[in-house]
Amino acid sequence: MYISKAFIPILKNNPSEAKIKSHQLMLRVGMIKQSSAGIYSWLPLGFKVMKKIEKIVREEQNKIGAQEILMPTIQSSEIWKESGRYDDYGDEMLRIKDRQNREMLYGPTNEELVTDIFRSSIKSYKSLPQLLYHIQWKFRDEVRPRFGIMRCREFYMKDAYSFDVSDEDAVYSYNKFFLSYLKTFKRLDLTAIPMAADTGPIGGNLSHEFVILAETGESKIFTDKRIFDLDSAGSVIDRKSLEDLRKKYEQFYSVTDEKFNKEEFEKEVLEENRLITKGIEVGHIFYFGDKYSKPLNAAVDLPGGKKDFVKMGSYGIGVSRLVGAIIEAKYDDKEEIMKWPFSVAPYELAIIPMINKNETSALDKVTNIFKHFESINIDTIIDDTDENLSSKIKKFNLIGVPYQIIIGKKSEGDLLEFKETGKDPQNLTIDQITKILTELKAKN
Amino acid sequence: MYISKAFIPILKNNPSEAKIKSHQLMLRVGMIKQSSAGIYSWLPLGFKVMKKIEKIVREEQNKIGAQEILMPTIQSSEIWKESGRYDDYGDEMLRIKDRQNREMLYGPTNEELVTDIFRSSIKSYKSLPQLLYHIQWKFRDEVRPRFGIMRCREFYMKDAYSFDVSDEDAVYSYNKFFLSYLKTFKRLDLTAIPMAADTGPIGGNLSHEFVILAETGESKIFTDKRIFDLDSAGSVIDRKSLEDLRKKYEQFYSVTDEKFNKEEFEKEVLEENRLITKGIEVGHIFYFGDKYSKPLNAAVDLPGGKKDFVKMGSYGIGVSRLVGAIIEAKYDDKEEIMKWPFSVAPYELAIIPMINKNETSALDKVTNIFKHFESINIDTIIDDTDENLSSKIKKFNLIGVPYQIIIGKKSEGDLLEFKETGKDPQNLTIDQITKILTELKAKN
Numbered sequence: 001m002y003i004s005k006a007f008i009p010i011l012k013n014n015p016s017e018a019k020i021k022s023h024q025l026m027l028r029v030g031m032i033k034q035s036s037a038g039i040y041s042w043l044p045l046g047f048k049v050m051k052k053i054e055k056i057v058r059e060e061q062n063k064i065g066a067q068e069i070l071m072p073t074i075q076s077s078e079i080w081k082e083s084g085r086y087d088d089y090g091d092e093m094l095r096i097k098d099r100q101n102r103e104m105l106y107g108p109t110n111e112e113l114v115t116d117i118f119r120s121s122i123k124s125y126k127s128l129p130q131l132l133y134h135i136q137w138k139f140r141d142e143v144r145p146r147f148g149i150m151r152c153r154e155f156y157m158k159d160a161y162s163f164d165v166s167d168e169d170a171v172y173s174y175n176k177f178f179l180s181y182l183k184t185f186k187r188l189d190l191t192a193i194p195m196a197a198d199t200g201p202i203g204g205n206l207s208h209e210f211v212i213l214a215e216t217g218e219s220k221i222f223t224d225k226r227i228f229d230l231d232s233a234g235s236v237i238d239r240k241s242l243e244d245l246r247k248k249y250e251q252f253y254s255v256t257d258e259k260f261n262k263e264e265f266e267k268e269v270l271e272e273n274r275l276i277t278k279g280i281e282v283g284h285i286f287y288f289g290d291k292y293s294k295p296l297n298a299a300v301d302l303p304g305g306k307k308d309f310v311k312m313g314s315y316g317i318g319v320s321r322l323v324g325a326i327i328e329a330k331y332d333d334k335e336e337i338m339k340w341p342f343s344v345a346p347y348e349l350a351i352i353p354m355i356n357k358n359e360t361s362a363l364d365k366v367t368n369i370f371k372h373f374e375s376i377n378i379d380t381i382i383d384d385t386d387e388n389l390s391s392k393i394k395k396f397n398l399i400g401v402p403y404q405i406i407i408g409k410k411s412e413g414d415l416l417e418f419k420e421t422g423k424d425p426q427n428l429t430i431d432q433i434t435k436i437l438t439e440l441k442a443k444n
Numbered sequence: 445m446y447i448s449k450a451f452i453p454i455l456k457n458n459p460s461e462a463k464i465k466s467h468q469l470m471l472r473v474g475m476i477k478q479s480s481a482g483i484y485s486w487l488p489l490g491f492k493v494m495k496k497i498e499k500i501v502r503e504e505q506n507k508i509g510a511q512e513i514l515m516p517t518i519q520s521s522e523i524w525k526e527s528g529r530y531d532d533y534g535d536e537m538l539r540i541k542d543r544q545n546r547e548m549l550y551g552p553t554n555e556e557l558v559t560d561i562f563r564s565s566i567k568s569y570k571s572l573p574q575l576l577y578h579i580q581w582k583f584r585d586e587v588r589p590r591f592g593i594m595r596c597r598e599f600y601m602k603d604a605y606s607f608d609v610s611d612e613d614a615v616y617s618y619n620k621f622f623l624s625y626l627k628t629f630k631r632l633d634l635t636a637i638p639m640a641a642d643t644g645p646i647g648g649n650l651s652h653e654f655v656i657l658a659e660t661g662e663s664k665i666f667t668d669k670r671i672f673d674l675d676s677a678g679s680v681i682d683r684k685s686l687e688d689l690r691k692k693y694e695q696f697y698s699v700t701d702e703k704f705n706k707e708e709f710e711k712e713v714l715e716e717n718r719l720i721t722k723g724i725e726v727g728h729i730f731y732f733g734d735k736y737s738k739p740l741n742a743a744v745d746l747p748g749g750k751k752d753f754v755k756m757g758s759y760g761i762g763v764s765r766l767v768g769a770i771i772e773a774k775y776d777d778k779e780e781i782m783k784w785p786f787s788v789a790p791y792e793l794a795i796i797p798m799i800n801k802n803e804t805s806a807l808d809k810v811t812n813i814f815k816h817f818e819s820i821n822i823d824t825i826i827d828d829t830d831e832n833l834s835s836k837i838k839k840f841n842l843i844g845v846p847y848q849i850i851i852g853k854k855s856e857g858d859l860l861e862f863k864e865t866g867k868d869p870q871n872l873t874i875d876q877i878t879k880i881l882t883e884l885k886a887k888n
Contacts, residue, residue: 004570004571005509006511007511007513007565007566007574007576009564009565009566030565033561033564033565035515035516035519035520035557035560035561036518036519036520036522036546036548037544037546039516039518039519039520040516041513041514041515041516041557041561042513042514042515043513043561043565044511044512044513047512047513047514050514065449067450067451067488068488068491069451069485069486069487069488069491070485070486070491070494071479071485071486072479072483072484072485072581072598073517073581073598074480074483074538074550074583074597074598075479075480075483076479076480076483078480091543092543094518094540094542094543096538096540096550098538098585099535099536099538099585099587100481102480102481104480106518106540113479113485116479117477117485117487120453120477121451121453121474121477121487122451122453126448127448130451132451137516137517137581139518141542141543143543153518154516154517154518
């Protein structure tokens with residue numbers, strides 16, 4: 001992409017209306033534009049990052065055998081009346097009357113609708129487990145939307161639902177998502193910690209929130225800090241392996257404020273290991289048995305001939321919110337350097353040549369380098385404007401392209417000035433740079 | 445994918461509520477499920493087809509230099525009041541009041557919102573042309589939704605918008621989309637004919653509808669049938685080349701009933717070439733100059749220092765509707781054989797072994813074949829149930845998997861029974877089948 005052709009409306013200064021750094025950066029580099037209170041359009045740069053995150057989320061859902069569907073945004077109130085949540089949900093639910101005066105709503109979540117799909121399709125235990133997910137826009141009519149896409153009204157979410165024949169099987173499904181979430185966040189270069197959490201309006205008695213540390217987070221968290229040293233390496237899709245993974249994490253105290261108990265915390269965690277801080281919720285998983293299958297009458301035939309309500313769980317990841325969460329974790333707003341993980345960077349490589357007005361030969365020279373990296377599938381942007389070199393570098397630091405090739409006056413011979421954003425440059429040949437980037441690409 | 449694990453709820457018989465064959469087939473093989481009047485959930489089979497269509501649409505937009513963004517589904521009424529369309533749009537617009545009692549709406553189209561994005565971002569002719577598109581859910585509150593996803597209320601659409609500094613440049617942008625649409629539909633194995641069309645509520649004076657022939661179509665069309673022999677081969681993104689392409693198509697009379705004039709038709713088209721039939725609209729492009737940029741005050745600086753309103757066009761493809769349109773074009777409902785184009789088939793290959801109850805060795809044998817095709821990235825489904833062979837074959841004919849490997853009692857040695865759906869089988873080695881499928885994959 002030539003930056004002169006790209007739709008990247010960059011602002012000179014931080015927008016005054018934005019209070020947290022993700023909101024500031026996203027407006028500053030033209031990733032989003034507000035269209036009305038708590039509702040945003042995603043411009044090319046923001047859209048690309050969100051799509052790359054979505055792809056990773058999708059791949060990790062598919063790996064545990066979840067199947068993708070797509071439920072509509074507008075739902076009938078009928079099924080919400082069946083479950084009893086139509087009245088409970090309150091003003092956060094965007095309620096709509098259509099031209100026939102039917103009561104509709106913009107789905108804030110999909111337990112009812114997916115249960116309706118399930119009950120009309122699956123009749124026997126033989127077809128279980130079923131793990132279904134979709135990635136769709138949701139609407140929650142926040143009374144005070146704020147912090148850009150972190151607490152907005154229309155947001156993009158992956159929500160999955162599991163259907164099993166017994167509590168034991170259902171917990172196995174739950175644990176698959178537990179693993180899948182750890183892997184998903186790791187691929188996004190985030191350390192997300194599973195914390196025992198309240199189930200809130202979703203219901204049930206087993207639930208984990210996945211939280212990343214951030215000063216601007218809205219969740220207060222209390223942990224044994226040794227939990228940050230854990231990871232899911234070695235865990236596989238197997239009952240025992242996943243139970244062990246859960247135990248490994250659950251040996252350390254780790255809760256959000258709703259579950260916090262001072263006495264327990266101080267008893268279970270040595271003072272030197274106590275960490276009280278703030279975090280951002282990026283995922284939330286729930287097990288709630290027959291809370292929806294019973295009122296909605298979603299039952300299957302059991303081996304002996306009897307019928308029973310299926311046991312369900314639900315599993316959410318805020319895909320649009322993750323864009324902001326990664327910025328909160330990776331943006332140095334003092335230095336104005338954003339470090340996108342390679343896996344989701346809006347571009348992987350920026351080519352930054354010095355170009356004087358009326359002298360197009362400099363651009364011609366670098367066009368071949370640009371075409372080379374495009375041809376090997378490196379997502380590359382070239383700055384073909386006549387801005388000065390240091391403004392260009394600042395711009396790409398802010399956009400957060402992780403690697404840069406800088407071609408100034410001094411450039412000569414076969415060596416190119418290549419740098420990882422925020423680090424010292426190296427002089428490398430095009431073959432050496434190609435090797436570095438293709439290896440990174442293969443890993444991500 | 446093992447069919448025993450797949451969420452593909454197949455019905456034994458055609459659903460009586462469905463009147464046209466796409467609606468029948470989509471319900472029959474579990475591609476969609478209605479959730480309320482004119483609103484559908486997409487189950488795994490339908491979702492996969494729609495995503496493959498979306499990918500082709502996206503690739504062809506990117507090829508002409510259009511940049512992808514994503515506008516929200518819920519819009520403020522303010523900008524629609526600026527353009528004057530808030531009152532004009534009538535009951536098809538789903539109007540919503542949020543908890544603060546603000547007038548909102550579910551976007552039926554996005555001319556206003558994209559113009560708002562443009563005017564706040566682009567100030568100079570130097571940044572033009574800009575081609576922006578998004579693929580997003582829309583809502584039109586049809587008074588009588590019918591024919592499944594062909595005339596529904598919530599639908600998935602690609603809409604693009606062009607911004608230029610002069611009428612001449614704007615027509616060049618228009619022609620890029622003209623070419624892009626011909627290529628898109630060709631990749632979907634559809635013969636879509638551009639027809640001079642009325643502009644309706646979008647406005648403007650230059651417009652083409654892209655229509656495919658189908659008895660169940662709602663558009664009446666009048667053409668010189670020689671237009672069906674044309675294609676876009678040889679056309680490139682160049683002013684002259686695209687003008688020639690337009691002229692080539694426009695030499696033949698081809699209109700929908702809104703533009704039909706009997707006298708003209710009979711004068712311009714020899715009787716032997718006249719074709720009066722029905723079709724399905726799958727795309728629609730519009731040029732409307734400053735119809736939106738003027739009331740919304742979207743102007744740019746011109747070279748001489750003056751300002752002028754940008755010249756705009758808009759370009760739609762019904763992504764969800766295309767799923768139905770392809771079925772209308774390719775489904776033989778007498779023989780119950782669906783022929784998905786390879787490029788968008790829900791699966792590319794079905795492996796259909798004969799399996800007796802209590803004899804799992806037959807399945808073990810074919811598992812290796814299945815794994816081979818999965819490993820070389822052929823989208824494969826295997827029927828691991830103990831249904832009889834002919835029911836299995838009928839099922840995959842209906843689902844429309846274009847290639848089948850059938851492993852019955854007689855199978856022995858290295859040769860496999862391989863067939864294109866609806867054609868005669870051949871006995872081929874696994875290497876020969878691999879060659880056929882990988883070549884098809886590379887072409888699509």
